[in-house]
Amino acid sequence: MKAYTSLLFILAITTMTAQIDVITIQKEIDQTVWKPFQKAFETLDGDALNATYADQVLRVTPQGVDTQNAFKKKNAERFAENKKNGDTISLDFWFDSRKTNETTSYEVGFYRIGFIASGGDIQYSYGQFHIVLEKINGQWKITQDWDTATIAGKSITAGDFEKRKPMQF
Numbered sequence: 001m002k003a004y005t006s007l008l009f010i011l012a013i014t015t016m017t018a019q020i021d022v023i024t025i026q027k028e029i030d031q032t033v034w035k036p037f038q039k040a041f042e043t044l045d046g047d048a049l050n051a052t053y054a055d056q057v058l059r060v061t062p063q064g065v066d067t068q069n070a071f072k073k074k075n076a077e078r079f080a081e082n083k084k085n086g087d088t089i090s091l092d093f094w095f096d097s098r099k100t101n102e103t104t105s106y107e108v109g110f111y112r113i114g115f116i117a118s119g120g121d122i123q124y125s126y127g128q129f130h131i132v133l134e135k136i137n138g139q140w141k142i143t144q145d146w147d148t149a150t151i152a153g154k155s156i157t158a159g160d161f162e163k164r165k166p167m168q169f
Contacts, residue, residue: 022100029105029133033140034093035169041091041113044083046076054134054141062148071145086118092166093129105133105140111147112161125149126156 033052040049050072059066082089093111100106108130116122128151132144149156 021102025100025102026098026105029100029107029140030167030169033133033142034167038091038093038167038169041089044079044087044089046072046079049075049079052142053145054136054143057142058144060144060146062150088116090114090116092161094164094166096128096164103135105131107131107133110156110161110164112158112166124158126158126161128156 036048037052040046040052053069053072055069057066057069057071059069059071091111091113093109095107095109097108098105108128110126110128113125113127114122115125127147127149129145129147131142131146133140134143135141136143
C-alpha cells in the first residue's frame with residue numbers, strides 16, 4: 001500500500017511539472033508570437049507580421065491552399081494600402097484549445113478583426129483559426145495557418161466570439 005501511495009505521489013508531481021512546463025511554453029509563445037502578431041496587425045506592419053511565420057508555411061483559407069508563401073506578399077501589400085488610405089485595424093482573439101510540447105504547439109481559437117475606414121465606419125469580421133507553431137532554431141514560428149469564417153456552413157458571429165474574453169498581453 002505504501003509503495004502504491006508513493007507511486008501515485010510521484011505520478012502527481014510528474015504531471016504537475018509537465019503541466020507547468022506547458023504553461024511556461026505557452027506564455028513564451030504568447031510573448032514571442034501572439035503579442036507581435038497582434039501588434040503587427042494593429043500597426044499595419046506587414047514585415048513584422050510576416051516575421052511571425054516560418055520561412056515555409058502551409059496557409060489555408062476559404063480561397064484555397066498556399067504552399068508558396070504568396071500570402072506574405074499580400075500581407076505587406078494590404079497593410080501598405082491600408083496605411084495609404086488612413087485605415088486602421090484592431091485584432092482580438094482567444095484560444096479554444098492549445099496542445100503544446102517542447103517543439104510544437106497546435107492552437108485553435110476565434111478572432112475578431114475590426115476594420116476602421118478613414119471615414120470612421122467600423123466593420124467586424126469573425127472567424128476561427130487553427131495554427132501550428134514549431135520551435136525552429138530556438139524561435140517559435142507559425143508553420144501552418146488555417147482559418148475560416150464558417151463552421152458547419154454557419155457564419156461565425158459576434159455571439160460566437162463573445163463566449164470568451166480576448167487575450168491580453
